[in-house]
Amino acid sequence: MQTMRKPARVYWVTPAVSAAIGFVYLIGFTIGGHPLDGLAGLGVMLLFGAGLAIAGRRSETVRGLLDRRDERITGIDLRATAFTAVVLIVAILAGFVVSVARGQSDKPYALLGAIGGLAYVGAVIWFRVRT
Amino acid sequence: MRERRTAGGLSQAELAQQLEVSRQTINSIETGRYTPSLPLAIAIARFFGSTVEEIFDADHA
Numbered sequence: 367m368q369t370m371r372k373p374a375r376v377y378w379v380t381p382a383v384s385a386a387i388g389f390v391y392l393i394g395f396t397i398g399g400h401p402l403d404g405l406a407g408l409g410v411m412l413l414f415g416a417g418l419a420i421a422g423r424r425s426e427t428v429r430g431l432l433d434r435r436d437e438r439i440t441g442i443d444l445r446a447t448a449f450t451a452v453v454l455i456v457a458i459l460a461g462f463v464v465s466v467a468r469g470q471s472d473k474p475y476a477l478l479g480a481i482g483g484l485a486y487v488g489a490v491i492w493f494r495v496r497t
Numbered sequence: 498m499r500e501r502r503t504a505g506g507l508s509q510a511e512l513a514q515q516l517e518v519s520r521q522t523i524n525s526i527e528t529g530r531y532t533p534s535l536p537l538a539i540a541i542a543r544f545f546g547s548t549v550e551e552i553f554d555a556d557h558a
Contacts, residue, residue, distance in 0.1 A: 426519045426520060426521055427519075427521070429519075430519050435517055435518070436517075436518045436519045436522055437518065437522070437533070437534050437537055438518070438519070438521070438522040438525060438531050438533075439519060439521075439522070
């Protein structure tokens with residue numbers, strides 16, 4: 367893990383991505399004929415990004431998550447992300463089983479499970495080759 | 498590590514700033530809840546003008 371100084375702009379990546387996702391919401395809802403919902407989505411994501419940036423000024427943990435300078439906090443982020451993935455996998459499996467048990471379509475659970483499985487295998491191969 | 502830091506009159510926040518990590522990380526290392534990576538362990542040892550083996554006890558990592 368790195369402890370070297372990283373450019374300050376790294377700090378703004380997550381808030382910027384939040385804003386970008388908000389604009390994608392706006393485009394999607396506008397195409398779907400609901401521009402006001404898109405504006406609401408954009409507002410939520412802008413507030414979320416701004417909230418993160420402000421919280422990073424006060425909280426060492428949030429700052430570490432944003433600027434990626436602290437190896438311990440980066441490790442915590444990695445483990446938290448893995449835990450989140452496990453929760454999502456369990457939710458997808460449960461949704462799949464409940465759905466097919468009710469005689470309903472396996473979508474979207476089967477598709478989400480397939481995407482997750484392929485992403486995992488791809489990531490293992492990628493990191494196996496690179497490290 | 499805590500002994501060397503306090504001997505140098507440094508606070509956890511000051512050492513954290515020097516090493517470009519959070520104060521929480523310094524505290525976690527000193528209390529044995531976190532084992533630093535090799536690059537950070539080397540950076541800490543160099544900061545104190547010592548070696549990794551002298552700063553960290555591998556038997557209690």
